[in-house]
Structures are given as C-alpha cells and as structure tokens.
Amino acid sequence: xxxxxxxxxxxxxxxxxxxxxxxxxxxxxxxxxxxxxxxxxxxxxxxxxxxxxxxxxxxxxxxxxxxxxxxxxxxxxxxxxxxxxxxxxxxxxxxxxxxxxxxxxxxxxxxxxxxxxxxxxxxxxxxxxxxxxxxxxxxxxxxxxxxxxxxxxxxxxxxxxxxxxxxxxxxxxxxxxxxxxxxxxxxxxxxxxxxxxxxxxxxxxxxxxxxxxxxxxxxxxxxxxxxxxxxxxxxxxxxxxxxx
Numbered sequence: 001x002x003x004x005x006x007x008x009x010x011x012x013x014x015x016x017x018x019x020x021x022x023x024x025x026x027x028x029x030x031x032x033x034x035x036x037x038x039x040x041x042x043x044x045x046x047x048x049x050x051x052x053x054x055x056x057x058x059x060x061x062x063x064x065x066x067x068x069x070x071x072x073x074x075x076x077x078x079x080x081x082x083x084x085x086x087x088x089x090x091x092x093x094x095x096x097x098x099x100x101x102x103x104x105x106x107x108x109x110x111x112x113x114x115x116x117x118x119x120x121x122x123x124x125x126x127x128x129x130x131x132x133x134x135x136x137x138x139x140x141x142x143x144x145x146x147x148x149x150x151x152x153x154x155x156x157x158x159x160x161x162x163x164x165x166x167x168x169x170x171x172x173x174x175x176x177x178x179x180x181x182x183x184x185x186x187x188x189x190x191x192x193x194x195x196x197x198x199x200x201x202x203x204x205x206x207x208x209x210x211x212x213x214x215x216x217x218x219x220x221x222x223x224x225x226x227x228x229x230x231x232x233x234x235x236x237x238x239x240x241x242x243x244x
Contacts, residue, residue: 051129058122065115072107075100113206120201127194134187145180149173189233196230199223 071077078100152173202209203218210218 051125054125055122058118061118062115065111069108069111116204116206120207123197130191130194134191142184145177149177193230193233196226199226
C-alpha cells in the first residue's frame, strides 16, 4: 500500500490510467461543455456597482452610529472619555450624575445625527440605483416582452391553420410577460420605498433638508405616512406567495 501511494504520475505514453492525449481531450471537452451550457453572466454596470457600494457604506455607518447611540443611552460608555470632554464638575456645583447625563445626551445627539446622515446618504444612493433600474427595465425588458406578446397575437389571428400550436405559443408569451411585469412591480416597490425613506430621513435632525430649503420642517403627517408606506413595502416583499 505504501509503494502504491508514491507511484509516479502516468507519463504521456502510459496506458494504465488512460493515455495523456485522452486525459487532455477529456478535460478540453469538459471545459467546452461547461462553457457552452453555462454562459458567463453579464458584467454588472458601473453605475449599479458604485451606487450599491455607496448604499452599503451608508447602511454600515448607520449601523455603527445607531449602536453607539444605544450603548451611550444604556450607560455602557460612561467611563470612556472620547476626545477632550469638559470637566465633570463646574463652578456652579453640578453633581456628577447631572454631568454624566449631559455627556450622555450630547453623545447620543451626535451619534443619532451621524446615523441619520449615513442612512440618508445610503438612501440617496439606493434611490438613484432603483430609479435607473426601473427606467431601464421599463424601456427594455418590459417593452420588448409587450411587443413580442402583441406581435404574436396579431400573427396568430392572421394564421388559423394550427390552433393548438398557436394557443401554446400564446400561453408561453403570456407567461413570459407575466414574469416580466412581476419583476417590474418589484422594482416599482423598491423605488417607492427609496422615495419614502429619503423623504423621512430628510426631515430628521442632523439633515433638516426642508428646514434649510423652505425654512420649516416637513409636515409630521406626511412624515409618518411615508414611514408607513416604506414599512408596508417591506411587509409585502416578505409576505409568502400563494403556491401555484
């Protein structure tokens, strides 16, 4: 057994495990079969790659600052002094508990504002990606599927020789169009969610986009409505589909 483990690799003229030419031909054929049966996926567009990266960075920043805000509120970071904080006691004789509370409040405000900014940046990147994806799909795959469906319907109405084959082809085109429209609706929901998220976070402290542009904050009713719509799209996407 030990001698068999250290046998040399079969040479090009060896026939014990098949000749070298047969092994080489088999490997080449397997590569050709794999490449022909599984075409490489199309490359990801640069705008989608950059937009998705910015969105992920924004969500990562939101996660980090949001957890920092939670740890600050819970008192976990009380013994830790970041930077050069002010003295814990002042001339007015404020107690240590009041100074700790003020430090907590200041740190929580700073973390919450930065979390909102990060999410807003990620929301803007997601809005751009979803809007462009929706527009490309609408003018590309959806328009092509509708054109094929209507062209096939007109051809079937002019040729009534083979009714079964025409009905089967029509059903296939209908199913293909239904899948494309379902994909388009999912892109539409993603676009609606992005619009609502950007609208909500543009009104939060740290961004205050409406306050800076219009001189007043956005209406709280619209703010809450956009939040409910955004949450509803998430619930709809995660709701189990009816088995066909």
